[in-house]
Amino acid sequence: MTHLMRLAVTRLTTTLLTTSLLTTTSLAMTLLAPGTALAAETIAERLPGTPHAFRLERLAEGLRHPWSLAFLPDGRFLVSERPGRLALVDIGGRVARLKGVPRVVAKSQGGLLDLSLHPDFGDGEHDWLYFSYAKAGPGGRGTAVARARLFLNGPGGPRLEDVEPVFAQNHFTSPKHHYSGRLAWLPDTTLLLSIGDRGDADRAQDGADHAGSVLRLTAAGEAPADNPFVGDASVADEVFTLGNRNIQGLTVLPDGPIWSSEHGPRTGDEINRLEAGVNYGWPEVTLGRDYSTNLPIGRDHAPGMRDPAYVFEGRYAPSGLAWVDSPHFPGWRGNLLAGGLRSETLTRLTIEGDTVSRAEVLLEGEIGRIRDVRQGPDGLIYLLNDRPRGGLYRLVPVDHPR
Numbered sequence: 001m002t003h004l005m006r007l008a009v010t011r012l013t014t015t016l017l018t019t020s021l022l023t024t025t026s027l028a029m030t031l032l033a034p035g036t037a038l039a040a041e042t043i044a045e046r047l048p049g050t051p052h053a054f055r056l057e058r059l060a061e062g063l064r065h066p067w068s069l070a071f072l073p074d075g076r077f078l079v080s081e082r083p084g085r086l087a088l089v090d091i092g093g094r095v096a097r098l099k100g101v102p103r104v105v106a107k108s109q110g111g112l113l114d115l116s117l118h119p120d121f122g123d124g125e126h127d128w129l130y131f132s133y134a135k136a137g138p139g140g141r142g143t144a145v146a147r148a149r150l151f152l153n154g155p156g157g158p159r160l161e162d163v164e165p166v167f168a169q170n171h172f173t174s175p176k177h178h179y180s181g182r183l184a185w186l187p188d189t190t191l192l193l194s195i196g197d198r199g200d201a202d203r204a205q206d207g208a209d210h211a212g213s214v215l216r217l218t219a220a221g222e223a224p225a226d227n228p229f230v231g232d233a234s235v236a237d238e239v240f241t242l243g244n245r246n247i248q249g250l251t252v253l254p255d256g257p258i259w260s261s262e263h264g265p266r267t268g269d270e271i272n273r274l275e276a277g278v279n280y281g282w283p284e285v286t287l288g289r290d291y292s293t294n295l296p297i298g299r300d301h302a303p304g305m306r307d308p309a310y311v312f313e314g315r316y317a318p319s320g321l322a323w324v325d326s327p328h329f330p331g332w333r334g335n336l337l338a339g340g341l342r343s344e345t346l347t348r349l350t351i352e353g354d355t356v357s358r359a360e361v362l363l364e365g366e367i368g369r370i371r372d373v374r375q376g377p378d379g380l381i382y383l384l385n386d387r388p389r390g391g392l393y394r395l396v397p398v399d400h401p402r
Contacts, residue, residue, distance in 0.1 A: 039092060046398050049348070049362050051331040054395045056366060060093040061391040066384040069374050069392070070115040070129070073122060076152075079384065079392060080131065082111035088158050089392060100148065100160035102133070105141045108176035110134030116183040116191075118147075118219065126219070130166065132181035132193065137172040143179045143195045143210075144168040145221065167193065167221035169210040170236065175199035182250035184258070190224055191217045192240065192258065194247035201283035204243050207235030212282060214247065214260070214274060216240040228277030243280040243305060244272075249321025249338060249373070259351075261318035261338050262308075264288030265297060269316040270308035271338065273354045281305040310349065310356035317342035320373035320383070328379040328397050337362075339370030341386060346370055367393055 044056040065082040072078060077089040083106045086098040104112050113132040120126035128147040135144035145167045148160035178196030185191055197204045197212035204212025207229065215238040216227055223230065223237035230237050249261030258274040268288025272280055285305045286298040301307055312318065320339035324332040336349040336356075346363035349356045363370070369386040376382050381395040 040394075040402075043393070044366060047362070047366070050360055052329050053398045054362075055398055055400075056363070057394050057396055059392045059394060060089045060095055061389060062095060063087055063384070063390045063392065064388060065111070065371075065386055066390045066392070067111070067113055067371055067386075068115040068131075069372050069382055069384055070117055071374070071377050072150075072152075077382075077392065078115055078129070080112045080115050082106060082113070084112050084133075086112065086115075086131075086160070088152060093392075096158055098150075098152075098158045098160055099156070100163060102146060102163055103136075105134040105136050105176075107134075110141060110176055110179055113143075113179065113181035114183045116185065119185045119189050128219075129160070130183055130191065132179075132183055134179050134181075135168060135172075137168065139172040140174040141176070142169040142172040142198070143181050143193070145183070145191075145193060145217075165221075167215075167217055167238075169195050171203075171209055171211065173198055173200070173211075178246045180244075180247045182247055182260075184250045184252045186216070186252055186258075187254075187256050189219060191219060192250060192252070193217060194244065194250055194260070196244075196246035197282065201245070204245060204282045205279075205284065207232070207239060207242060210236060210238065212242070212244055213239050214241040214244055214250075216276075240276055241274050241278050241280060243282045243284070245282040245286075248317075248319040248341075251321045251323045251336070253323050254325070259309075259321060259323070259336060261321045263317060264311075266291050266294060267315055268297075269312040269318050271310035271312075271318075271336070271349065271356055272306070273309050275306075278306045279304060280308075287311050309354055310359070312340075312343075312347075315342050316340045316345065316347075319369075319371050319386075322373040322375045322381065324375055324381070326375055326379035326381075328400060329381070337373050337375075337381060339373040339383065341369045341371065344368050344370065346373065346383070362395075367391070 040057045068080045070078040079087040084104040088096045116130045118126040118128045130147045148163040152158045180194040180196035182194040193215045203209045229235035246263040247260045262270045265288040285302045322337045344365045348360045350358035367385040371386040372384040374382045383393040
């Protein structure tokens with residue numbers, strides 16, 4: 001859990017205090033009645049891990065292709081559902097959908113994507129939920145970010161209000177895949193947004209195009225003056241890194257280092273340590289292969305381009321990435337947890353400096369395709385699986401009280 005998350009979960013907004021925490025249990029239960037209700041259900045009583053064996057629990061189900069998870073200060077969860085719905089999940093597993101979500105392009109890999117509370121959520125001024133999504137526009141569709149205020153209880157049911165556009169990529173095109181759209185806050189409260197190559201590999205090496213890159217934005221969606229390419233007429237001011245095919249996991253450590261998980265084509269899925277101004281090579285440098293011919297696409301290395309910190313074996317298809325600093329999993333502290341879609345795998349990656357020294361598979365098929373991985377404010381590990389009726393899961397040490 002980053003220090004930014006700690007700030008978000010320990011500060012409570014005036015709105016939440018008056019409409020969530022002081023609302024009676026019976027009213028909250030009434031508002032959250034639609035959907036499936038269940039207490040934590042044990043899926044596996046004991047699964048092996050080094051050095052921690054753990055229990056796998058399901059907290060909620062009936063979520064349609066859940067994509068991202070955010071933790072609210074009062075203990076509830078927000079879950080984005082790719083077809084364009086935003087779910088509110090209470091601690092008993094009851095699910096309600098919020099009104100007011102803007103229209104998204106819910107085709108193929110597009111839809112409602114990542115969620116992130118402003119790091120100063122709770123001070124009144126910055127009580128914003130940020131979310132990324134696939135948006136229609138001139139030329140086709142692209143990755144965009146908006147923000148909104150949360151109204152979770154009271155007349156009319158849970159909803160978004162004051163929805164504001166924050167940012168949209170600069171060139172919309174027709175492909176329906178590789179939106180990326182992961183969000184992560186840096187310690188200086190600037191916002192990282194990953195944008196995939198949108199199915200056109202060469203765009204990732206065009207600095208004037210937002211596709212195939214990670215952008216760094218202010219909370220209002222502008223380019224900070226100290227971005228690495230400001231003043232370079234050949235590169236857009238918002239660009240933070242280049243040569244990224246399709247990032248699906250993004251996490252920032254408490255002291256600022258950034259890690260990502262990224263899809264290669266056919267194999268070549270990567271873990272990268274992201275740094276300002278660096279080119280990560282796609283499609284010039286990749287260990288992936290062409291889908292149709294299975295032949296190598298690029299070189300293994302090239303001058304001026306950064307090699308990955310780790311390359312997954314086989315067709316992993318990473319999605320969701322969490323940094324562990326939980327007291328409940330002391331043997332995993334300082335490690336990354338990487339989810340996998342095609343592989344249906346959760347892998348623990350031991351980090352030494354800027355490299356990965358060891359990989360341990362923790363889950364393999366128990367919940368299917370893993371879309372998101374988060375460490376919660378309680379120090380437990382939370383997962384979403386990508387299914388038409390997906391669910392919210394968590395990993396709990398076997399000796400943790402129920």
